[in-house]
Amino acid sequence: MRYSKLLIPTLRDDPSDAETISHKLMLRAGLIRKVAAGVYSLLPLGVRVLSRIEKIIREEMTNAGAQEVLLPALQPSELWEETGRWQKYGKELMRLQDRHNRDFCLGPTHEEVVTDLVRNEVRSYKQLPLNLFQIQTKFRDEIRPRFGLMRGREFIMKDAYSFDADLSAAETTYRAMYSAYHHIFRRVGLHFRAVEADSGLIGGSSSHEFMVLAETGEDDIVSCQQCEYAANMEQAELVSPQTRSEHSDESMLSVSTPNQTSIEALSAFLNVSKDKFLKTLFFIVDERPVAVLIRGDHEVNEIKLKKNLNVTELALADREAVERITKGPVGFSGPVGLEGLEIIADRSVVTGTSYIIGANEKDRHYRHAVVGRDFDIDRFFDLRNVVPDDPCPRCGGTISIDRGIEVGHVFMLGTKYSEAMGATFLDQQGKSQHFVMGCYGIGVSRIMAAAIEQNHDESGIFWPQQIAPFDVEVIPMQEKKEAVMNAALEITVTLEKQGFEVLLEDRKERAGVKFNDADLLGIPFQVVIGERDLNEGMVELKNRQSGEKIRVSIEDVVTSLIGLRLQ
């Protein structure tokens, strides 16, 4: 393919509205252009990358026994009413009405549509297992779209839904998908890790996320240095709390702490380490307040809080609510004297231990407040995020916390949707049973962004071979010289015959421009053809990632590249 015929609008400067590496480079390399916040056009090079990713996904999904369908993006509200998600999905659901004022949404996910399809068409256990997948545009009105393709309001997703006769069959399917996902992410050339995850709004029992390790990731991953344990921070369990017994025989003492409203500030002001404090936070659960106590050096994990309280919605109380509950200003809240609400605490808060707490009074805190003596806690749970000092919940080993980008997610759904929508089949005994379902997502467009996050340098992108927009870029230095251009054409044709996709840099540009753009685009190999070398029958072969350049004879170029190509 000729460069001069392709729309590859590269940019010299970083665009002002991009912050992350992948976002900047996708704009600079002419892969995407923004249309609105979280909405992008994919340009020819972007589409080529995407197609290659899709091809790998299709192959692996098909190998794992799934079959491709294409479900509608436009979906009627009725189906969503059946599962209750028309209400529950909230503002993230892109809703619209047709000319008859009937409600529709643009699908953020397809459990409803696929379950509807299967309940209508599948009657017998003999038709199971069934696993349907599609690669399609999803719509989510994200609270905050960001980082280009990383979190868009419209994005391309591969989603698959499996239907099995019973739990053990469903688990077999789940494992097959889990392993197919490993193949997929290995083939697209990403460094990733599968971690235990929360199942979120989609619901269901067990779930794993596939995380690409990268600084710019939006998730924290907890993983053990010694054993195989790895989990999303949202999910990461904590075993027995570290028991600290700081008994104090002194009675509770009110101290002056003018304007010290944060643990950070208090710790400095009183010269006491943060773990000696107890934070008192208020959450509104089903319109009722709950006080949550947690050590000053810890953070509340809202996912765990929701699970332990067995609710799906909760919110941090606003200033007004806090003042009503504590009868004191925000920033000085404490558990002493609170009435009419449940007080719960993280398990690291230990009965009999003395802490510094808010006094529910402006500019005052209490020292020597002892749990069980000066105030009581109704219930203890695992409520906090893991911190680097915590032991691995499985083996007690050392853990590390890294950033990751979620590119895939597999869920065991069970019968949640089949029950809600009355999707049943007849088993061998002729008895009606609900399908046991699983669902499996991959952020296809996000993989493109994640790949760049992992594969770039100061000059630009270096694509993993398997998903690069082209395999080789052929660069004639003096495109006007007939001999040079002929050699370039000849090499291009020969490579194409060998199955390479080749970008021929035929633009009338200076050498520097071609080199810099080539490095920016990140095609894995560059064949540089210059008059000087050509007179000796040689060309230059450059590996974009390593920067290594070798001189090879024209006859050997193709052979060399075949040797370098990953199968």
Place this chain on the structure above:
RNA sequence: CGGGGUGUGGCGCAGCUUGGUAGCGCGCCUGCUUUGGGAGCAGGAAGCCGGAGGUUCAAAUCCUCUCACCCCGACCA
């Protein structure tokens, strides 16, 4: 939604404090020269200064309102 920031030729920015002819670099078009890591010279095209209202003889600049986008937090592939 809360907090912070930015909107000026295609891209990156200056000008705004102290109102008075809209500017710079890159890119783009023409020509000549150059040609192995973002060329030089000459000529040229291109901007309702995000939008609306106001103040003023006069607004990119001051005031009010609005919209869009980016970043930090709660959601997720």
